[in-house]
Amino acid sequence: MSGDQGGAKAPPIIGAEVHGWFHKFSPPHPSDADCVELAIMMTKLAWPEPVSWPPHPWGLVESSMTVWNFDGVPKAAQTMLANLPLMLSPFAVPAVPPGDAEGRAALVDLQAALNRALLYLQNPYARTDQSRHRLKSWHVPAVLLSVPIFGVLVRAGHPKPGITRNSIVAGVLQLALKRMEHGNIETGAIGQHLTRWFSASGMTTNDLTAYVTKT
Numbered sequence: 708m709s710g711d712q713g714g715a716k717a718p719p720i721i722g723a724e725v726h727g728w729f730h731k732f733s734p735p736h737p738s739d740a741d742c743v744e745l746a747i748m749m750t751k752l753a754w755p756e757p758v759s760w761p762p763h764p765w766g767l768v769e770s771s772m773t774v775w776n777f778d779g780v781p782k783a784a785q786t787m788l789a790n791l792p793l794m795l796s797p798f799a800v801p802a803v804p805p806g807d808a809e810g811r812a813a814l815v816d817l818q819a820a821l822n823r824a825l826l827y828l829q830n831p832y833a834r835t836d837q838s839r840h841r842l843k844s845w846h847v848p849a850v851l852l853s854v855p856i857f858g859v860l861v862r863a864g865h866p867k868p869g870i871t872r873n874s875i876v877a878g879v880l881q882l883a884l885k886r887m888e889h890g891n892i893e894t895g896a897i898g899q900h901l902t903r904w905f906s907a908s909g910m911t912t913n914d915l916t917a918y919v920t921k922t
Contacts, residue, residue: 719750720886728882732875737859745855745883752848753887781828784821791818845889849880849897850904856880857912858919869912870905872898 722743729736737745795814856876860868870876872895881894905915 717754717888720746720753720883722746724886725749725879725883728879729875731882732878735860735863735865737863741859741862745852745859748855749852749883749887752851781825784825784828788818788821788825791821845884845887845892846900848887848889849884849892849900852880852883853901854915854919857915861916861919867912867916870898870901870915874898877901 722739722745725742725746726736726739729742791814795811795818853870853876856879857868857870860875865875868874868876872893877894877897880897881892884890884892884897905911910918
């Protein structure tokens, strides 16, 4: 997911591309504005660092869909966890003053909190009963994108988008993930992954419909 293609960064995804992906499937189709929103979210997920947006009417920079850097955040947490024992050492340079009990207590609390949170920083949808499943690079982006894709289909008037292998959600995700440099993932694998995640979270497609209708 580096975005490197022969030394050059892949061009950002634009609304026209997303529009074309949806039009490979039966209507109703999302609005142009929703396609732009999805394109921006996909680009931010695929290439977290700043990208050069083209002067294209479908290449708007601002988006109401907030994406956090799920690659950078866990790395930052791991760096802090690696350094906190040294920071708490009486021989650390620069040292936390031994008499600063409040400061040392705060660092100890931070260390404990980061240890508890690390699994969830590495995998935003982690659950205890899923920790045995090895995550692939496309797993988290697929889950993160499935909800807004499901949502734009509901807003477009689709009666029941679904998340299984034959759904429009899985089909659009397949095209999106390939463009985001995750390779050609089978829709069956995508549908199985989404079904497992949402089932483990206790969410049905009816729950998803209710959620995206409110947001």
